Every structure is written in structure tokens, then in C-alpha cells.
Amino acid sequence: MARYNPKEIEPKWRTRWNEASAFKTSADRARPKYYVLEMFPYPSGRIHMGHVRNYAMGDVIARFKRARGHNVLHTMGWDAFGLPAENAAMQTGAHPGTWTYSNIDHMRRELQQIGLAIDWSREFATCDVGYYRWQQKLFLDFWNAGLVERRESYVNWDPVDMTVLANEQVIDGKGWRSGAVVERKKLSQWFLKITDKAEDLLAALDDGRLKGWPDNVRLMQRNWIGKSKGLRMKFRFAGDAKSPDGAGDVEVYTTRPDTLFGASFIAVAPDHPLASSFAAADKGARAFIAECQKAGTSQEAIDKAEKKGFRLPIEAEHPFIGGRRLPVYIANFILMGYGTGAIFGCPAHDERDFDFAKKYRLDIIPVVLPPSADPADVKIVDEPYIGPGALYNSDFLNGLAVDAAIEASIAKIEAMGRGEASTQFRLRDWGVSRQRFWGCPIPAIHCEKCGVQPVPEKDLPVELPEVDAAVFKTPGNPLDRMPEWRNVPCPACAGPARRETDTFDTFVDSSWYFERFATDPAGWAKGPVDKGDCDYWLPVDQYIGGIEHAILHLLYARFFTRAMKDVGHVSIDEPFANLFTQGMVTHATYQDAEGRWLLPDEVIIEGGTARRANDGAPVRIGPIEKMSKSKKNVVSPVDIIEKYGADAARWFILSDSPPERDVEWTDAGAAGAWKLVARIWETVEPYAGVVGACDLSAAPAKASADLRRATHATVAAVTEDIDHFRFNKAIARIYEFLNALKKAGDADGWAKAEALSALIRLIAPFTPHLAEECWEVLGGEGLVCNAPWPTVDPALLAKDEVVLPVQVNGKRRAEIVVAASADQKATEAAALGDADVRRHLEGLTIRKVVVVPGRIVNIVAS
């Protein structure tokens, strides 16, 4: 018997698939379509186990759907712009483009070793001019449609690297690379108006359009969008006073207008215009605002920060109570980005306002009476009251419940012309400007005379200039230092002007790549996407990726698709019909006595203790964590493929844990998967030719009912499990089937041929190379990747007899065998006639017999 050798067999089948163009997307639109997509990778240069898991899952689905008769779209590309390429340029002097494309080449070779059923003819990288030029076109379309805005906004500015940092690049208030204290800086930025779509992005989460999404992701998006209903209203300054810049009032936003009678102060954000207006002539205010801006933006800093305010020399009038004047503060806990950047404080019924009022000894006036409380007893001492109740101390609102009081006060304020009902969102517009070289240039030109002008479509693409890698040694965006690229004539007046040097956030690149994949490459030069192709393929039927993209990427892509619909490129608004978020790949960590992390390869484990491989020094086994370079708890997929083959790697990574949970990579598990591969081969090899020699469509032999039942039951279960993303269970069923097959040594040849033929097609999505080799040996027709999925004969699943447990007083005491068709009476009689049951009933009186046909019998006796 020839030992199975994946090193020879796996490349052989990949070559055959290529020669047969087996996975080229078919133009056949008669078959039902199925678009399976995994989040495309950043081309770091090497694949990791997370990729293997992600793409193995998608590949199982893709191969399964092909076998089930679907026209499948399954593609691969590269999310290729972004910071790491510039960092590499800084460190190694390689041009970001050179570095990126060489990584892509390397990573493609590694990915292809996994044996994915992918149509590589649709591959592209987002840094291809052929891709990003159409992104520029989309941006211009959005601009025309009013979905683009340019305005000032605060950014995290790293003064050493001279660049803007994303929030996650700010660690404890310092730049992640330079370590410099990050400043808040106001810059003109480009925004996509995602808030225009907030209402629909929210509505779709609940109206069934995203019923194929996990609840937790929908919930996270709902919270992120953060809709609230309330009131916007103006507080006039008392005594006709004005702020230094002439404002006579301040507009606040509240979701609790019912508590207006409990208002005891007004607070505005440090960057509110009113604050700036006073700060211009007030050193104290200036100092206070500066202090607020310095405070860390980290969660911890916010958590610990004490509420502080700066009293402005002005007071506001209460809208309902003549003569009540409210002090006005600048307060560090008010956010300019939400509502109007100003609030009225009601300390009795809001924790933050309560803290603030305590500190500054402001009035605490209760206005909501808890249910069945006596107004005389109610005192707000240690904490505010947030719960429901009826209004009191509140004039025309007295006696109303909170909800009714909210409505009543909004109506009153509206009638007074002092404000109006208003819906607010937490979601902000999407700032897409990045002061970076390695990204898609934003197609705009700044002219001193004409202002900001779009680049005319005929001048697209705005290509990134060829640069010497040395430019990356200087901090900042090289595009700013390239007058020959930057200086261009104004498209409107032909006068001197300069290009926009910001490039797009890379989330823009990944917001429409799936629509590009759906477009036949023959149409790639004609437009961003082909609408007809998109109408056929979209939405993506199954999207698979990490939970870390639950909010940003998925929300941006949902917005982008709506925007593309607005300007006529696609017809859908939800791009992903079904979403699956897979868990991480983890591994134990190892540290030596000095605390240095060790690679799993450097460690030998025996009997629960670990030693260093080269010198036997003791090693501490640490917790199981997500594989990461920093902790060195990584296993290279390429090494595993070298050792066990891609099929074993695919099998193991799908077998151990449910796909949505984390999976722990262990060498024992990988070795176990390899054993399975070898075992299937050894099971199949003695039967060379039987499938080809046997007419499986002919009348089946009568014998071997047990094996046939096992075959058909396994096919039914595995089909169901794959359909529901339960790969671990599908694999368990296949193991059971193998065990059954082994025990069926005396089954007849026809039934065995049927069993083997089914087995190979069931494993084909998981271990495609092994399946092809087995299929060929068995004499199956063509490639197994083109073979139809095995069918189930439901008649074979039924059993003549069933084994039923019998309980006495809820405890299992015996098993009886009855005909599957036995009715309640017959089953009860069989149970009561059983010797073990009788023994347990001795001396007892039967009170009741519960018979659940096909399930259980329970005899209640006392």
C-alpha cells in the first residue's frame, strides 16, 4: 500500500484544477447564483492561521454550493493601501509599492497552497491604478450627489511624525510610534455624509433586511448609530445680556425635557462657540479650556476625570419660571460633537449633573416622584433618581408620567417658539482624509480664486507619483513636498492651484471591493462596476470575517452601497445578506526564566512541563492567547502544510471548535488531522475502481441496510451541518461514518461503493486534494470538485425498531426495543412487561404512565 504523500498529491491536483479552469466563474445565469466572500487580506507578506481558518470556511461553503448546483462566485484580492508599507519604506528604504506588490506575490503563493476554489482571474489590489481610479470617480459622483463635505475637525496630531493618528494609534495619549504626546489639532478634512443615511442604516438592522446577520453585530451597530429623540431648545441670557460675540442665547439638547423644572445650570463644551467667545478676553476661561484639551482621551482618563466647570459671567433664564436664573458653565464632560454641545443640568435626575451640582453646590430640585413615594419623604442625597415616576414640583406637568411629560414639555416649548423636537445620532460623519502617501489620492484641487474644485473626470486617474524611497525618511506626507506633483492649473480658471495631498482612509478601499469582484474583468476598464453583473451577483450571499470589523468596515460598506445606489451604480442597499463572524486562532504562550517569549518550535513539552529545546532550560507555560508576533505564540501555516499537508491543516482548523468561537491550535490536534487524512486514504485504497465499476443509479442491492442507513443519515446530517456553519459537527459525523464503515466489513460491494462515493464527496469541501486523489482511485467520474453532492433517500433513514429508555419516577431503569410503529398502548405494555422495570416497581402502585412515542417512557409510582 502506497503511503499517502500530500507533498506530491496536493500540488498535482492544484495543477489539474488550473488546467481545467475548474473555478473560473461561470457566465451561466440559469443556475441559482451564490456569492461567498471572505474579508480580503492585507498583504502583510505572510499568511497566518487566522487566514487559513477564514478562507477554509469560505472554501467549504464555496465547494459545497458548487456541488449543490449553484453558480458560485468566489474571489480573492488585496486590501493593499495603508500604513505598514510606509513604515517599511521608512525602515528599509523600499518603495511602498514595491514592498506591497512583492508581498502580494509571496502571499498569493502561500494562499494558493491551501487549495482554495477561487477564481484568480478576478484578483486585484486596491492599490492598482485600475481600481483606485474608479474609486476617485465614485467620490466625484458622491460629491455631485451632495454626499461629500469638507469642513474643519479635530484630529489626533503627532507632532514628531507630523501626521494624523487614528484613535487606536493613540496609546495613553501618546503616538504609538513616536511616543510624543498627541495634540488635538483642527484641520480641514473631507467627510462622507454617512449621517444622511443614519436613519436607514438603523432601520435596516431591524426590518428584516439583515436577518442573516448575528444579533450581536446588529446590536453593536445599533449602539454605534445611537439614535435618541429629544428636544433642542434655546435658553435666553438673563437681562438681555450678550456673549462677547453677540449671542443672546444658547441652544441645548436634551432627551429629558420633562425635567426642565429641575434645571439648575447650563453647561457648554470647552470647544463650544460660547466658550471660545468668552475665552478670547478671559485668561481664566482660556486656561480652563486648555486644561480640558490636554486631558487624555483614553477611556481610563475619562473614567477617572473629575467633573469640572468654569463659571461664565452670564446667566440664563428659565423658560417657564420667571425670575429663576441658571448659572452658565464651561464643563469638561460636555461633548461638542453630540447634540448642540450644550445642556441644561438637572442634578436630581442625572448622574453627571448630580456630580457636578454637588461639587459646585448647585440646587438639586427633584421633579420625578418614584412610584408610590410620598413627596414629603423624597430626598436626593447620595444619588440621583433615574427611574420612572410622576412629575411634581413642575407646574403644568404635575401628575404626568415621564413619557407624557416629555411630550407635553416639547409641545409647550414648540408653542413658545423656543425650540423643537429633534432626533440625534451618535454616529458622526465619516472623516476620510489621511495625511498619507500610500493611499488613493482624493481627486480635488485647491484654487485660491475658485476654492476647492473636483478634478475633472477626463483627468482621472490622479495617480500617485513615482518617488524615491528616500522621501519616507522625512516625517510627514511626501506628497506635500512634491511641487511638481502638487502644483497644477485650476480646472476652472486655469490659474495656479494645488492638488489635495490627503489620501483616502483605507476603509474607503474596502467599501466597494465586493462589487468590483462581481464585475466581469472584461468590464473593469469601463467603470467602477458593471450594474448588470452586480444585479446578478449581489448581494453577497455569505460574508465571512472577523468580529473586529463588526462596526466600522461593515457600516462603511453598508453606507457606500447606499451611496452607489443613489448615483446609479448598483440597485441594492444592503451588500451582505448573511454574515458570519469567525473566532480567533489561539495558542499557548511560552516564556523562559528571563521572561522572553519563545516560539512553540523552541519548546519541548513532556508530561505537562516544558523545557527549552536547545538547552533544556525550564519554560513557563502561559495562558492561551490569540496568536501574535509579540508573544511569539505563532505557528506558521506554511510549516504545517509542509509537515502535514494543506488538507490536514484545513481539517483540523475546522474540526475542533464551533466556527464562531476561538480555536486553540495544538500540535496534537494537527497530528490527529493528519492521521485522519491517512486513514481515509487507507480506507479507500483497497477499493480501487469500485465506484467506477458499480452502477450506483441502478437498483440497489437489498442487503446491508445498516451501512446504507449510515450512509444516507450521514449525508443528511453533514448537509444540514454545513448549511448551518457547524463544521465541527459535520466533521464529527464523518468520523462516525468512518467508524461505521470499518465495522461494516461484510456489507455487500454495492453498498460499500455507495458509501465510499458519498464519503469522498462529503469530505471534498474540507480536504479537496485528498478527495480528488481518492475519487480518481475509486474510478469516480471527472473531478470530484465538479461532482454533484450526494442525495439522501429518506426511506432509508427509517428504522424498523427503536430502543426506548424506560424511567421509573424519572430515573432511567431499563431499555426496551419496540417496533418503530408501536402506538402508546403497545409501548406501555412493553415497558410494563420488562423484567428490570418490574423489579423497580415491586411494592409500588403505578399512578401514571407517560409515553412519548419514539422518545421515552416514564412510569410514576409510589
Next chain:
RNA sequence: GCGGGCGUGGCGGAACCGGUAGACGCAACGGACUUAAAAUCCGUUGAGGGAAACCUCGUGUGGGUUCGAGUCCCACCGCCCGCACCA
């Protein structure tokens, strides 16, 4: 703090709609083969008791509903994830 999820053998996990808890895999142990080891194959494996047939206990803890609870309800404990001064 708010929101969501999860607690089952030595480990990963299974258990449809409340119906034989622990499928399947890993590890461990015993045996076969071998000069030996590896690989492979056969068997055992929730805990306790018993020579055995069997019996008792057992799904984080404490209650409850039910003929019957891992599954449903209440309270508590622990862990994980998301958001976090959003007015």
C-alpha cells in the same frame, strides 16, 4: 456604569421543540505487532461503591416549575465581548 453572551469529563466540545448527559476528537491507561522505539491496530476511560448484575451522585451555586430540567423561571457567583461622561 450600560448592553450582550457564556459556565457540561483531564482538554476542545455534542445533546433537535424539556425526553437515555458526555456524540466525535484529543490526551491518558491497558493490550497486540516490534530486538526496541515510532507509526498502526484492538480495548478502557465522568466520580464513588460493588466480584458481578447493578446502585448512588453528577452539567458554576441556591431555590422553583414539571411525570421528567444541561435545556424553562427567580436569585447569586465567575468568565468573555462591545460601548462608555452621547445629555
